[in-house]
Amino acid sequence: MFKKIKELFKNFTSQLVETIKYKSLSDKDINEITEEFMLKLIEADVAYDVAELLTNNLRRRLQEIKIPRGINEEEFINKLLRESVYDILSRGRASIDLVNLAKERKPLKVIFMGVNGVGKTTTIAKVAYLLLKNSLKPVIVAADTFRAAAQEQLKKHSEVLGVPFIGGKYGADPAAVAYDGILYASKRGLDAVLIDTAGRMHVDIDLMNELKKVVRVSKPDLKVLILDALAGNDAIEQAKAFNESVGIDGVILTKVDADVKGGAALTVILGVNKPILYLGVGQKYEDLIPYDPEVILRLLF
Numbered sequence: 001m002f003k004k005i006k007e008l009f010k011n012f013t014s015q016l017v018e019t020i021k022y023k024s025l026s027d028k029d030i031n032e033i034t035e036e037f038m039l040k041l042i043e044a045d046v047a048y049d050v051a052e053l054l055t056n057n058l059r060r061r062l063q064e065i066k067i068p069r070g071i072n073e074e075e076f077i078n079k080l081l082r083e084s085v086y087d088i089l090s091r092g093r094a095s096i097d098l099v100n101l102a103k104e105r106k107p108l109k110v111i112f113m114g115v116n117g118v119g120k121t122t123t124i125a126k127v128a129y130l131l132l133k134n135s136l137k138p139v140i141v142a143a144d145t146f147r148a149a150a151q152e153q154l155k156k157h158s159e160v161l162g163v164p165f166i167g168g169k170y171g172a173d174p175a176a177v178a179y180d181g182i183l184y185a186s187k188r189g190l191d192a193v194l195i196d197t198a199g200r201m202h203v204d205i206d207l208m209n210e211l212k213k214v215v216r217v218s219k220p221d222l223k224v225l226i227l228d229a230l231a232g233n234d235a236i237e238q239a240k241a242f243n244e245s246v247g248i249d250g251v252i253l254t255k256v257d258a259d260v261k262g263g264a265a266l267t268v269i270l271g272v273n274k275p276i277l278y279l280g281v282g283q284k285y286e287d288l289i290p291y292d293p294e295v296i297l298r299l300l301f
């Protein structure tokens with residue numbers, strides 16, 4: 001993961017170390033080096049705004065700090081870079097812990113939304129698995145009544161996991177299906193209701209209105225937007241649109257493992273400006289890791 005980005009970070013550090021070997025760092029040097037770094041980030045699929053954010057943070061640090069003589073310069077600069085990245089990563093730190101919330105509320109109602117193919121259904125199965133591992137009982141609800149295959153896919157997961165499943169007939173009102181799922185969980189004292197919704201383009205007004213209705217009826221505790229790391233900047237646009245339309249409480253970023261360069265994933269992580277709950281890092285149930293700036297830092301350096 002983050003292969004290309006890691007390389008860029010390394011090169012940036014060694015370039016700076018090389019420069020300060022022979023002279024002290026002038027503002028001009030700093031500007032040149034950070035500018036070049038920014039362009040490299042963009043080449044590695046980091047979105048312009050995000051590359052700029054990181055570069056500005058870094059430039060400010062470099063200008064403010066005098067690099068002392070006689071220290072390990074490489075370590076020093078690496079630390080500086082880490083701090084810049086950490087600054088931005090921390091903005092996405094989630095104060096929401098899904099597992100703890102499910103322990104507190106009976107049932108915790110979570111609605112999962114997003115564009116087609118981003119990994120909603122797979123992520124719901126992963127979250128169900130996570131709850132089970134914490135001795136919590138979820139019900140999975142397929143409020144995607146648009147595609148028969150979507151119901152089947154979720155049902156299969158529920159069978160493998162041994163979790164109850166509530167679905168609806170083709171064309172049924174998704175809001176009614178979601179409501180059924182909540183009733184089911186309330187009656188049986190289950191811990192969480194995980195509601196899958198149909199994939200929808202954020203620009204499709206009818207489908208967004210339908211989603212608003214599901215939200216009005218089911219009154220979820222959490223509205224979670226699923227974003228595909230590979231979508232990069234487009235994922236940020238999706239987040240903006242869903243946030244304006246129904247509001248989002250948190251994000252789960254999928255397919256982080258599939259982003260070879262790492263720039264697209266980094267773009268979403270640094271640019272989405274919403275709490276990130278988890279990262280999807282594979283297709284297996286256990287491939288869901290809590291978002292933690294420290295963990296990302298370790299992956300990046």
Ligand SMILES: Nc1nc2c(ncn2[C@@H]2O[C@H](COP(=O)(O)OP(=O)(O)O)[C@@H](O)[C@H]2O)c(=O)[nH]1
Nearest residue numbers: 116117118119120121122254255280281282283
């Ligand atoms: N590599 C990888 N693939 C994923 C991840 N999450 C989902 N997928 C795959 O993405 C595809 C679409 O997932 P699906 O859950 O059906 O998306 P949905 O249309 O949003 O419900 C499937 O092939 C999943 O296996 C992930 O974290 N990593």
Ligand SMILES: [Mg+2]
Nearest residue numbers: 120121122150
């Ligand atoms: Mg689906």
